[in-house]
Amino acid sequence: MSEGRRRWARIFTASSTLLLLLAIFAFLQMTGDLEDSYDPEENNIARLEPGEQKAIELKTSALVTALRESIDDSNDAELRLYDEEGSEVSGKSPNWRHPTRFSGDGEREYVPVRVFEEVNGEYTLHNDGESTLWLVDDEEAANMMLSNGWTYAFFFGCCLGAPVGFIGLVLAVMVWTDKRKKPDQFLVIDDGRVIISEPEDIVEINGQEASVPGPFVDVQIENPKVELTEEVDESWKGWDDG
Structure with missing residues (x-):
């Protein structure tokens, strides 16, 4: 196993x-x-200078994002988007799903200020801010990446x-x-040899006799010889002489 x-x-x-x-x-x-794909300077629908307005045509897109270069802490949208009928499209405020983007050289930072979902048709975009405004199609950018x-x-x-x-x-x-697990073991000393006894088997790990014998090991004990002499019954002599 x-x-x-x-x-x-x-x-x-x-x-x-x-x-x-x-x-x-x-x-x-x-x-x-x-x-x-995600650099507004390289891939955008429209680029508007401060106070500029422009007519744009948007194909069906799941997400269009308006961005401004992050120069200060102000993230106000300061833009207006009107459809063909003159109705203003308010859009939504960006959240964590709309991250900050960077230029190809990494020196400029673009912050989302407004997002528009499911837009299609002709629109007029007004830049009411004091900085440049970019409008990018995120769905198109994603499709470009998936084509790679x-x-x-x-x-x-x-x-x-x-x-x-x-x-x-x-x-x-x-x-x-598994390596750290050890089975139950028993230490057995048999005729001077150390043996590890496991539940399944007995494994001899030292086949040599112990170098230091225990007490009375290899000591020959001589049993005293007792000579048994047979007593001679001489009573028969008296009986014979009688």
Whole structure:
């Protein structure tokens, strides 16, 4: 049982290592495309300077995000989006699902200020702020990443390598625990030899006689010889002489 666990622990551990190495290699290959896909300067629907307005056409998109460069602590949206009928689309405030983004060189930081879900058609966007405003299509950016084969390799190696490694770790712990277990043993001394007696078998671990004999070992005890003499019954002589 222990040998089988040890073999499977090695197999699972080696497989997990290879899968995680694949995930790391795939991530390094897709890093460039990932940065370009989520860099507002490289991939955007519209870019508006302060006080500018622009007519835009949005295809059906699950999520469109408005971002501003993070220059100060102010994250006010300061924008207006109108549909074809002139109705304002308020959108929603961003939350933890809409992370901050960085430029390709990592020097600029873009903060989401407003998100619009399920938008489709022609709109007019107004930038009422004092900084540049970007509007990006997150669904399109995600589709660009999914078109990269390294993305699937990354998810395959990461999602499969972690649980496989966990199984290998559990098996390794079980093997280590089995090694620490000791069966019930009994110490037996037989004719100067030390023997370990187990429930199933008796294993001799020292076949040589003890170097220091115990008391009275190898001491020959001589039994005194008692000479028995037969008493001669001479009473017959008297009987014969009588």
